[in-house]
Amino acid sequence: MYNFEFVKPATVDEAIAALREEDAQALGGGQTLLPTMKQRLAMPSKLVSLGGIADLVGVSSDGATLTLGGATPHAVVASNAGAYPALAALAGGIGDPAVRNRGTVGGSLANNDPAACYPSAALASGATIVTNAREIAADDYFQGLFSTALDEGEIITAVRFPIPQRANYQKFEQPASRFALVGVFVAQYADGVRVAVTGAGNDGVFRWSEAEAALSGSFTPDAVDGLSLSGDDMIGDLHGTGAYRAHLVKVMTKRAVAACN
Amino acid sequence: MTKITMTVNGKTRSGDAEGRTLLVQFLRDTLGLTGTHVGCDTSQCGACVVHVNGKAVKSCTMLAAEADGADVSTIEGQAAPDGTLNAIQQAFQDHHGLQCGFCTPGMVMSAAALLKDNPKPTETEIRHYLEGNICRCTGYHNIVKAIMAASGQDVGAIAAE
Ligand SMILES: Cc1cc2nc3c(=O)[nH]c(=O)nc-3n(C[C@H](O)[C@H](O)[C@H](O)COP(=O)(O)OP(=O)(O)OC[C@H]3O[C@@H](n4cnc5c(N)ncnc54)[C@H](O)[C@@H]3O)c2cc1C
Numbered sequence: 524m525y526n527f528e529f530v531k532p533a534t535v536d537e538a539i540a541a542l543r544e545e546d547a548q549a550l551g552g553g554q555t556l557l558p559t560m561k562q563r564l565a566m567p568s569k570l571v572s573l574g575g576i577a578d579l580v581g582v583s584s585d586g587a588t589l590t591l592g593g594a595t596p597h598a599v600v601a602s603n604a605g606a607y608p609a610l611a612a613l614a615g616g617i618g619d620p621a622v623r624n625r626g627t628v629g630g631s632l633a634n635n636d637p638a639a640c641y642p643s644a645a646l647a648s649g650a651t652i653v654t655n656a657r658e659i660a661a662d663d664y665f666q667g668l669f670s671t672a673l674d675e676g677e678i679i680t681a682v683r684f685p686i687p688q689r690a691n692y693q694k695f696e697q698p699a700s701r702f703a704l705v706g707v708f709v710a711q712y713a714d715g716v717r718v719a720v721t722g723a724g725n726d727g728v729f730r731w732s733e734a735e736a737a738l739s740g741s742f743t744p745d746a747v748d749g750l751s752l753s754g755d756d757m758i759g760d761l762h763g764t765g766a767y768r769a770h771l772v773k774v775m776t777k778r779a780v781a782a783c784n
Numbered sequence: 785m786t787k788i789t790m791t792v793n794g795k796t797r798s799g800d801a802e803g804r805t806l807l808v809q810f811l812r813d814t815l816g817l818t819g820t821h822v823g824c825d826t827s828q829c830g831a832c833v834v835h836v837n838g839k840a841v842k843s844c845t846m847l848a849a850e851a852d853g854a855d856v857s858t859i860e861g862q863a864a865p866d867g868t869l870n871a872i873q874q875a876f877q878d879h880h881g882l883q884c885g886f887c888t889p890g891m892v893m894s895a896a897a898l899l900k901d902n903p904k905p906t907e908t909e910i911r912h913y914l915e916g917n918i919c920r921c922t923g924y925h926n927i928v929k930a931i932m933a934a935s936g937q938d939v940g941a942i943a944a945e
C-alpha cells in the first residue's frame with residue numbers, strides 16, 4: 524500500500540474540512556478500503572478516519588423509524604437494532620465476527636458492492652441516507668455497481684429505516700467470500716410490500732417490482748410462483764450463471780416471505 | 785512517521801508508525817510480538833486476530849494509527865507470566881486443537897472473544913463464530929472440542945469424525 528497521511532478528527536465538521544483536500548478519502552472500518560489500498564486500486568493521499576467521531580455511532584428508535592449513525596459497526600447494529608429484527612439479523616450475518624466489529628453501515632452503503640447486504644435493506648425499507656449536506660432517498664441513492672449519489676467528500680452521517688410490519692432477509696452465501704451470492708430483503712409496510720435484491724443484478728441492487736405487486740396483493744410464498752426474472756439481467760461468474768442467480772432470487776424471495784409468516 | 789502509544793497486554797508500548805503501518809506490522813515488527821500471525825493479509829484467514837478495546841479484530845485490516853490509545857490484547861498476553869497456559873490454550877493442547885499451529889493464535893483469540901460474550905456456546909455457535917478463522921490442518925473438529933472443553937462443557941457429545 525502506498526503511504527498516506529492519517530488523521531482522526533473528533534467532529535463531522537473537522538472531517539468534512541479534512542476531506543476537502545484533493546485525494547483525501549474517508550475511512551470507516553477499513554474492511555473494504557484497506558484491502559483495496561493494499562492492491563493499489565486506491566491510493567488516497569490522506570485518510571480521514573471517522574472512528575473518532577462519537578456522534579456517528581449509535582442505534583436509536585422512536586418506534587416508527589430506526590436510525591443508525593453512519594459509522595456504526597455491524598456488530599453494534601446486530602446487538603442493538605432489536606426494534607427492527609430483520610435488520611439486526613442482516614448485520615449479524617455479514618462476514619465474520621472480526622469484520623463485523625470494524626465494518627460500518629456507512630462504509631457498506633458508500634461502497635455499494637453489488638454483493639453487499641446493507642444496500643438491499645436500505646432499498647427494501649425505503650430508507651433515507653443522511654449526509655453532512657442533505658438527505659437522499661434510497662430509491663435515488665443506488666446508481667449501479669459501486670456507484671452512489673454521494674458527491675466527493677460527502678459522508679453518510681446517519682441512515683433512517685422506516686420500521687416495517689414484517690420483514691426478512693434471506694442470504695444465499697458465497698462460501699469463500701461470505702458475501703451474498705444472492706440476497707433478498709422483503710419488507711411489508713401498511714402501504715405495500717417492497718422487495719430488494721442484492722448479489723444478482725448486473726446493475727447492482729434492484730427492486731423486483733413484479734414481486735412487490737404480487738406480494739402486496741397476497742403476502743404468501745406462492746404469490747410469486749408465476750413470476751420469473753431473466754438470467755440476461757443477472758451477474759454471471761464462476762460462482763453461478765445468470766440463469767442460476769435468477770432462479771435463486773425467486774427461491775430466496777419465497778423463503779423470506781415464508782419466514783415472515 | 786508519527787509516534788503512537790497503546791496498552792498491549794497490560795503494558796504501555798510506544799513506537800513510530802507511518803500512516804500505512806498495519807496494526808499487525810506494528811505488533812510484530814515494531815514491538816517484536818510475533819505471536820500474532822499473517823496468513824493471508826487479505827482479511828480472510830483470521831491468523832492475525834487480536835482484541836482491540838475488548839473486540840476481536842483482524843489486525844492485518846486495521847491501521848496501527850487507529851489503535852493509538854487503545855487497549856490491545858494479543859496471544860502473548862494469554863498465558864500467566866510464569867508460562868502457565870490459560871484454560872483455552874490448555875484445552876487446545878489437551879484436545880489436539882492444533883497441528884502446525886499457524887492458525888492457533890487467531891483461533892485462541894477468537895475463542896476468547898466468543899467465550900467472553902457467550903460463556904457456554906453450542907457446537908453450532910462455535911463453528912459459526914469461527915467462520916473467519918481458517919485452519920489448513922485440523923479439520924476444525926478438535927478446535928471445536930477444545931473450545932467446548934474450555935467452556936467447561938462435555939466434549940463427549942461431539943461425535944468423532
Ligand atoms: C472477509 C469479509 C467478509 C465480508 N462479508 C460481507 C458480507 O457478507 N456482506 C456485506 O455486506 N459486506 C461484507 N463485507 C464488507 C464489509 O461489510 C465492509 O465492512 C463494508 O463493505 C465496508 O465498510 P467499512 O466501514 O469497512 O468501510 P471502509 O472500507 O472504511 O470504506 C469503504 C468505502 O466507503 C467510504 N466510506 C466509509 N465510511 C463512509 C461514510 N460514513 N460516508 C461516506 N463514505 C464512507 C470509504 O471512503 C470507502 O470508499 C465483508 C468484508 C470482509 C473483509
Ligand code: FES
Nearest residue numbers: 823824825830844
Ligand atoms: S492475515 Fe489477517 S485475516 Fe489473514
Ligand code: FES
Nearest residue numbers: 883885919920921
Ligand atoms: S493447525 Fe495448521 S493451520 Fe491450523
